[in-house]
Amino acid sequence: MIDPHILERHGLKPGEYDRIVGFLGREPNLTELGMFSVMWSEHCSYKSSRVHLKTLPTTGPQVLQGPGENAGAVDIGEGLAAVFKIESHNHPSFIEPYQGAATGVGGIIRDIFTMGARPIALLNSLRFGAFHAPGTRRLLEGVVAGIAGYGNSIGIPTVGGEIAFEPSYAGNPLVNVFCLGIAKQSDIIKGVASGVGNAVYYVGAKTGRDGIHGATMASAEFDDKSAEKRPAVQVGDPFMEKLLLEACLEVMKTDALVGIQDMGAAGLTCSTTEMGSRGGAGIEIDVALVPQRETGMTPYEIMLSESQERMLLVVKRGREAEVERVFDKWDLHAVHIGEVTDNGLLRVKNHGALVAEIPNRALTDEAPLYTRPMTEPEYLADVQKLDVGDGSRLNGRPTPVPNDALFALLGSPTVASKRWIYRQYDHMVQTNTINLPGLGAGVVRIKGTDRALAMSVDGNGRHCYLDPYRGAMLAVAEAARNVACSGAKPLGATNCLNFGNPERPAIMWQFAKAVEGIGAACRALGVPITGGNVSLYNETDGNAIYPTPTIAVVGLLEHADRVVSRRFRDAGDAILLFGEGRGELGGSEYLKVAHDLVRGVPPALDLDAERALQALLVQLAGERLLRSAHDCSDGGIAVTLAECCFDTGGIGAEVSIDGVHVAADARVNVAAALYGESASRVVVSVVPDAVTTVLERAAAANVPAHVIGQTGGNRLRMAVAGQIVVDSGVDEAERVWSSAIEQAYAKRVA
Amino acid sequence: MRFGVIVFPGSNCDEDAYHAARDVFGQEAEYLWHKDTELKGADVLILPGGFAHGDYLRTGAMARFSPIMGPVRAFAERGGPVLGICNGFQILLESGLLPGAMLRNRGLKYRCEHVHLRVEQTDTPFTGKARAGQVLRIPIGHGEGNYFAPAEMLKQIEANRQVVLRYTDPNGVLNDDWNPNGSVNAIAAVCNERRNVVGMMPHPERACEVLLGGVDGRVIFESVLASLRSAESLALQPQSAGRAS
Numbered sequence: 001m002i003d004p005h006i007l008e009r010h011g012l013k014p015g016e017y018d019r020i021v022g023f024l025g026r027e028p029n030l031t032e033l034g035m036f037s038v039m040w041s042e043h044c045s046y047k048s049s050r051v052h053l054k055t056l057p058t059t060g061p062q063v064l065q066g067p068g069e070n071a072g073a074v075d076i077g078e079g080l081a082a083v084f085k086i087e088s089h090n091h092p093s094f095i096e097p098y099q100g101a102a103t104g105v106g107g108i109i110r111d112i113f114t115m116g117a118r119p120i121a122l123l124n125s126l127r128f129g130a131f132h133a134p135g136t137r138r139l140l141e142g143v144v145a146g147i148a149g150y151g152n153s154i155g156i157p158t159v160g161g162e163i164a165f166e167p168s169y170a171g172n173p174l175v176n177v178f179c180l181g182i183a184k185q186s187d188i189i190k191g192v193a194s195g196v197g198n199a200v201y202y203v204g205a206k207t208g209r210d211g212i213h214g215a216t217m218a219s220a221e222f223d224d225k226s227a228e229k230r231p232a233v234q235v236g237d238p239f240m241e242k243l244l245l246e247a248c249l250e251v252m253k254t255d256a257l258v259g260i261q262d263m264g265a266a267g268l269t270c271s272t273t274e275m276g277s278r279g280g281a282g283i284e285i286d287v288a289l290v291p292q293r294e295t296g297m298t299p300y301e302i303m304l305s306e307s308q309e310r311m312l313l314v315v316k317r318g319r320e321a322e323v324e325r326v327f328d329k330w331d332l333h334a335v336h337i338g339e340v341t342d343n344g345l346l347r348v349k350n351h352g353a354l355v356a357e358i359p360n361r362a363l364t365d366e367a368p369l370y371t372r373p374m375t376e377p378e379y380l381a382d383v384q385k386l387d388v389g390d391g392s393r394l395n396g397r398p399t400p401v402p403n404d405a406l407f408a409l410l411g412s413p414t415v416a417s418k419r420w421i422y423r424q425y426d427h428m429v430q431t432n433t434i435n436l437p438g439l440g441a442g443v444v445r446i447k448g449t450d451r452a453l454a455m456s457v458d459g460n461g462r463h464c465y466l467d468p469y470r471g472a473m474l475a476v477a478e479a480a481r482n483v484a485c486s487g488a489k490p491l492g493a494t495n496c497l498n499f500g501n502p503e504r505p506a507i508m509w510q511f512a513k514a515v516e517g518i519g520a521a522c523r524a525l526g527v528p529i530t531g532g533n534v535s536l537y538n539e540t541d542g543n544a545i546y547p548t549p550t551i552a553v554v555g556l557l558e559h560a561d562r563v564v565s566r567r568f569r570d571a572g573d574a575i576l577l578f579g580e581g582r583g584e585l586g587g588s589e590y591l592k593v594a595h596d597l598v599r600g601v602p603p604a605l606d607l608d609a610e611r612a613l614q615a616l617l618v619q620l621a622g623e624r625l626l627r628s629a630h631d632c633s634d635g636g637i638a639v640t641l642a643e644c645c646f647d648t649g650g651i652g653a654e655v656s657i658d659g660v661h662v663a664a665d666a667r668v669n670v671a672a673a674l675y676g677e678s679a680s681r682v683v684v685s686v687v688p689d690a691v692t693t694v695l696e697r698a699a700a701a702n703v704p705a706h707v708i709g710q711t712g713g714n715r716l717r718m719a720v721a722g723q724i725v726v727d728s729g730v731d732e733a734e735r736v737w738s739s740a741i742e743q744a745y746a747k748r749v750a
Numbered sequence: 751m752r753f754g755v756i757v758f759p760g761s762n763c764d765e766d767a768y769h770a771a772r773d774v775f776g777q778e779a780e781y782l783w784h785k786d787t788e789l790k791g792a793d794v795l796i797l798p799g800g801f802a803h804g805d806y807l808r809t810g811a812m813a814r815f816s817p818i819m820g821p822v823r824a825f826a827e828r829g830g831p832v833l834g835i836c837n838g839f840q841i842l843l844e845s846g847l848l849p850g851a852m853l854r855n856r857g858l859k860y861r862c863e864h865v866h867l868r869v870e871q872t873d874t875p876f877t878g879k880a881r882a883g884q885v886l887r888i889p890i891g892h893g894e895g896n897y898f899a900p901a902e903m904l905k906q907i908e909a910n911r912q913v914v915l916r917y918t919d920p921n922g923v924l925n926d927d928w929n930p931n932g933s934v935n936a937i938a939a940v941c942n943e944r945r946n947v948v949g950m951m952p953h954p955e956r957a958c959e960v961l962l963g964g965v966d967g968r969v970i971f972e973s974v975l976a977s978l979r980s981a982e983s984l985a986l987q988p989q990s991a992g993r994a995s
Binding site (some may be wrong): 145148151153154155237238239240241242243329331332422423424425426427428429430431433434436445559720 | 759760764765766769770773783798801803804805806854859860861862863889891893939952955956958959961962963
């Protein structure tokens with residue numbers, strides 16, 4: 001009865017089907033086939049990526065929970081843990097931006113409170129097609145509204161994020177959402193089922209037909225029929241999740257739970273089989289007992305539904321009434337749908353009749369594992385060539401005068417203020433946010449302690465397109481550097497790996513190189529990966545996105561009141577540059593904006609220098625020696641300095657930086673000095689009395705440091721090699737920067 | 751003093767109000783579940799921000815039917831101080847304890863940012879320690895804070911001096927560019943005729959600590975503490991009436 005057509009519709013390859021028959025010793029029925037198809041989908045099984053992910057560093061003295069659970073956890077002292085993870089919801093967000101993004105937020109929040117942690121912060125990393133391209137606005141507005149609609153309602157602040165616009169994302173926008181929670185270390189609870197006879201409970205929203213095969217959809221490319229997949233996108237209910245969150249955290253205090261897991265991708269199938277598998281146990285449920293939103297649902301539909309806001313709990317025998325009482329308080333119904341067994345099987349009944357019986361291992365550990373072929377992409381050798389020539393014209397465009405280039409960069413949507421976006425997110429609820437969005441890493445204090453956590457998510461698809469290994473290293477370095485700029489010591493990281501179709505060797509090569517780069521940087525910078533997510537098949541009609549690993553780094557500030565932001569604080573402070581500019585223009589925002597060019601190799605990264613720089617920043621912040629700190633990234637030191645002046649009430653700066661020699665033409669050299677994106681550079685301001693101490697600390701740490709100017713006045717003036725090349729009113733520059741996105745998108749009714 | 755913080759399903763600033771009362775101002779604080787039918791001796795009630803019942807149907811529309819609202823109404827009618835913040839303000843409007851209604855922000859989007867508020871009235875329990883005309887910088891966070899009242903009602907509210915706070919520019923000057931949501935007459939907070947029930951869209955509990963970037967919200971809490979203390983010293987028990995419930 002299972003024919004090739006059915007297999008194809010389930011996204012299963014013939015070889016995979018043979019494997020299923022081998023495990024079962026018989027042909028699967030349709031329900032079983034459906035369960036295999038979702039569990040063995042790329043999204044759930046990581047079948048193409050696992051061999052590479054295994055190489056990532058995942059351990060360290062601070063790591064309490066590495067990959068494999070619902071989320072990772074690191075030790076933040078005082079018996080507390082930071083529990084965090086990043087996850088993608090790319091495919092659903094393209095099909096239905098509001099609900100796709102909203103349910104992405106809902107899903108990652110569940111992963112965090114499932115661990116027994118109270119979620120206290122969200123971040124997001126978004127990618128869209130060209131800013132002015134048709135369709136971008138609809139997707140951006142929908143995604144932002146969806147994130148806001150869910151996060152604001154449930155009451156978790158969105159404290160930061162990043163966004164970039166590149167044509168390669170037009171058909172595959174990226175929506176990566178990060179959530180962080182706090183738990184007492186002793187309260188962390190896992191997704192395990194054990195103890196024969198313990199009750200299996202279903203709690204939360206009723207099961208409907210929404211999202212069936214969502215995981216399979218997320219494991220295929222898009223084509224012109226993709227809009228027809230809309231029914232596979234789920235609908236979110238943040239109110240239900242708020243009730244679930246509060247009720248689950250309350251239930252966890254009772255000590256009546258053995259384990260708990262949310263139902264995300266692959267719904268009831270995934271939660272039952274993973275819990276059973278982790279606990280070395282079996283689970284038997286009767287789907288007839290599952291609360292259903294629609295009539296006539298089949299076991300197949302119930303097992304594969306991805307309806308949102310549902311949890312699976314294993315409750316200690318004899319403690320059922322306690323658990324039910326808590327859920328009753330929150331008007332939620334906890335329904336006893338089955339038991340834990342010791343046979344290692346997932347057994348599904350319908351009104352008592354067996355409809356599926358599969359060994360847990362077959363669905364989880366024994367899922368297919370592919371070492372897919374890899375080849376270096378053909379485009380690479382060509383795009384890495386960057387000839388700045390005599391500089392008179394590049395890609396047919398003349399080198400702009402420095403002031404104009406700065407203004408063009410400040411108005412570029414990737415650089416410009418994201419206020420129009422983050423203003424739609426409640427970023428202050430829970431009254432912990434001490435570094436507001438737009439000021440650097442998001443920082444939240446931890447009530448009841450002196451401490452605070454800083455977090456930043458970063459990734460540069462353009463860099464990774466030009467060199468996935470180096471681009472991925474740069475992403476880790478930038479996220480960790482942003483955290484260090486706030487004064488926090490980076491502790492751990494989570495990654496979201498967004499790539500094209502892994503069955504194409506060139507894509508698989510990008511993936512493998514990026515994972516290598518992440519591993520190298522995480523090892524060197526002491527930030528192990530504690531979990532994450534892989535999103536493949538981000539292609540439409542055969543065009544893949546830029547390879548885009550996004551990295552979120554979490555760090556600890558021992559004293560919340562020593563937090564540092566990007567803003568200059570006062571006139572008369574000294575401005576210092578840590579690190580050295582080498583005029584690297586490859587893959588820069590400048591080349592893109594001024595010359596419409598995506599070329600060259602991304603900046604070099606010396607991991608030892610980077611580690612020393614970050615340690616220095618943390619040390620100086622701890623000694624209260626920094627008034628501000630801001631790293632150099634998109635747009636180089638010129639944009640960094642401008643941003644240090646913004647949101648300060650107009651504090652200006654006068655600086656002088658060294659020239660570089662990368663081309664015959666002086667104009668190109670000036671541009672390279674101002675807008676080159678050499679890594680491991682940070683602009684700080686310090687009170688004049690502290691300059692000597694700071695320079696001594698930097699020398700001791702082996703970090704190049706120079707006084708490059710001072711704050712004051714209301715103009716931004718920059719000299720390169722002694723010659724003033726940028727001179728602009730701060731207010732004028734700030735207007736361009738703060739209004740670029742707003743003017744394009746803000747609409748006011750009445 | 752004892753703060754009662756009412757928790758509806760979907761409230762999400764309940765812990766923030768509780769934290770401000772207990773940890774910042776060192777007062778007693780108690781959560782009151784929406785199904786509770788007594789106020790546990792609260793001297794002042796806060797209806798916190800959030801999305802009670804998901805704000806489905808209409809903001810505050812379902813919360814007003816919660817069992818706790820009976821005792822809240824009785825407490826208000828006895829003159830007890832009641833503060834509705836954001837969603838709490840919306841619930842007080844739906845309950846008829848305050849006049850007017852909320853529309854979606856005129857920009858149709860949720861807005862979270864600091865705004866400037868001019869203190870219009872200082873004879874409410876929540877603004878007694880402020881100066882008339884004083885400008886407060888306090889955050890907002892809402893999608894439906896566009897205050898509306900029909901012309902006749904608006905005239906009456908103004909005539910009765912029931913507008914407690916207005917959105918202004920940083921210098922306290924009315925300016926439509928600084929009205930974040932399109933509220934009629936730039937109204938950010940109103941009180942009832944008796945002046946003991948106040949609803950405000952901005953979040954004073956988000957502006958009580960230096961670490962959070964501002965302390966202008968403190969005056970709201972300091973005012974009610976001063977008001978309760980003077981009521982206590984004057985032994986106006988029937989007026990404050992909290993413990994009798």
